[in-house]
Amino acid sequence: MDDTNDGTLRQAADAVLARLVGAPAGTARLREDQWRAIEALVAEHRRALVVQRTGWGKSAVYFVATALLRQRGSGPTVIVSPLLALMRNQVEAAARAGIRARTINSSNTEEWDTVQAEVAAGEVDVLLVSPERLNNPDFRDQVLPKLAAATGLLVVDEAHCISDWGHDFRPDYRRLRTMLADLPPGVPVLATTATANARVTADVAEQLGTGGGTDALVLRGPLDRESLSLGVLRLPDAAHRMAWLAEHLNDLPGSGIIYTLTVAAAEEVTAFLRQCGHTVASYTGKTENADRQQAEEDLLGNRVKALVATSALGMGFDKPDLGFVVHLGSPSSPIAYYQQVGRAGRGVEHAEVLLLPGREDEAIWAYFASIAFPPEELVRRTIDVLAGSERPLSLPALEPLVELRRSRLETMLKVLDVDGAVRRVKGGWTATGQPWTYDAERYAWVAKQREAEQQAMREYATTGGCRMEFLQRQLDDEGAAPCGRCDNCAGPRFTAEVSPAALDAARGELGRAGVVVEPRRMWPTGLPAIGVDLKGRIPAGEQASAGRALGRLSDIGWGNRLRPLLTPQAPDGPVPADVLDAVVGVLADWAKGPGGWASGDPEAPARPVGVVTMASRTRPQLVQSLGARVAEIGRMPLLGSIAYAAGADETHLPRSNSAQRLRALDGALTVPPPLAEALRAADGPVLLVDDATETGWTLAVAARLLRRAGAGGVLPLVLAVQS
Structure with missing residues (x-):
């Protein structure tokens, strides 16, 4: 049925828009590009990519199209949407237009069965799905095929997330390829975004199947925001x-x-x-x-x-x-x-x-550039570990076997899943055995693109020309x-x-110093699998107490002062006077504060009886001078230093994940005999002084050694938390 010539479809579309925005009947009218997109979806069953500025009304396109398609007997609209905030807003907006919308996302797991039953019964007009659901094994294998077969319209919101050329690439979005391939012929598809340059637009169009020789509609509007x-x-x-x-x-x-x-x-x-x-x-x-x-x-x-x-x-x-x-x-x-x-x-x-x-x-x-897609040897190592396992490996089980932190490992696995090299199944991840090529050229080009974007932001901040025009050209x-x-x-x-x-x-x-350093209380899972005989809770008698840091490297107060001091390129030297003064202030606040040794709290640890420093091959003067000055000002003895065992090198300790770091630390630290003797003689808690802590594991291992050697407690004191 084609009722576009006499304007009937346009009138129906404007009527839905009026309900959506709460306007009286006959007073709301779609923009021409909005109408053109709706016409392509409803009357022509085409695929469309809409790149329009924020606030243009992209959601109106898919809600109006949904209402019209449902009137014609089409199945429900499936909207792949990235954020819960968006989903909440969309459900409320849909209700105003008489459209029944439901969601499946991480915050409403208890409703999933009910929602799926409502979809199957035809009681739902719009189903909003987070991209992460597309690769959940149960959803992917049980729900997605049925959903694809019944869908009347597929909407990909914030579609720039599909492209690794874009600023906000999300591997889960690449799963849409599977859903697109499973859609019956003639099911319209709408992709929308406000932030895509020409390269990202072309990439998204290609991946959605709206590029190449297909009869696709691409609507790209001006991006100036006049307000x-x-x-x-x-x-x-x-x-x-x-x-x-x-x-x-x-x-x-x-x-x-x-x-x-x-x-x-x-x-x-x-x-x-x-x-x-x-x-x-x-x-x-x-x-x-x-x-x-x-x-x-x-x-x-x-x-x-x-x-x-x-x-x-x-x-x-x-x-x-x-x-x-x-x-x-x-x-x-x-x-x-x-x-x-x-x-x-x-x-x-x-x-x-x-x-x-x-x-x-x-x-x-x-920092964010440093956590890009891993080098090929780490990717290959991960695939080999999965291939050599007789069962699926969960992220906690896989993490100790590869030198990647969990968040970075998970992102990499999602990319490999889309590429067909691994597959997420119940219980974890498995290797598929399919051939896989590391696309080094593409990753290098993406990295180059990121560098160009950074330079553009430097130029934006200093340009003497129009700033909106600058962004539009970008x-x-x-x-x-x-x-x-x-x-x-x-x-x-x-x-x-x-x-x-x-x-x-x-x-x-900003000059207020002091950050609590929470101690590690549990060993990471999977250590026995890599030859480290530690698991479960760290015994109370081997734990560090809560410590203190001067600041975080990521903050804009002390972080800005400490960052140049602790960068790998910074020369070693004695602790600066202003930094030492601030550390002394932190110690004073610590002692008198809640749980401090001078607070009068009966549960508080005793006053430290000495200072122990961590050995350092990168900043020995800094750490040693800090420990010595703290001991002098606090009128405590400097008892000695935790040392690195023969052959151990702190400069090569992996910073990839907790398990790999602990494997490298296992046996790498030692309490020299003179320090052990001093600990026993001191008979009380000690301050453990270091320059910085990132994961907390070096402090945890050192505290365990000191406690076993006779320290009555260990109170870590560092300049910076690297977070």
């Missing part, structure tokens, strides 16, 4: 940036988002702004799901001035009246930056967008032109001035 006024403020240091935020936050319109690059920075900024009287909340990957949902609702209801967030608050968060987005630190990609600032100004005439770059940005970029927008609104086009709207009082407060907050 956004972009600007950059270059401030001298982190204290100036924090002080500027505290003084000017209320000058920004409405409520908004303050993005930071790390969890530590988000927590620091949140604490400081609250002290200054601002109503803000933190939103990071470490925020509990219930707290995230509450934070989203508080921002949507304008009960907070801002969420201080990492990229965990990203795709799919929909607040039309969001008045500002401030970045405390520069993202490494102009495409990622465009996407995040696109949260603002969807339903208001004016929104402020400000970038406050920091000197720590490049170090954070370098996304290959042919309509890029000066916006007339940004600070370079229309002049700065904010000064860089901060009051002495605000600056002093910010310096005080």
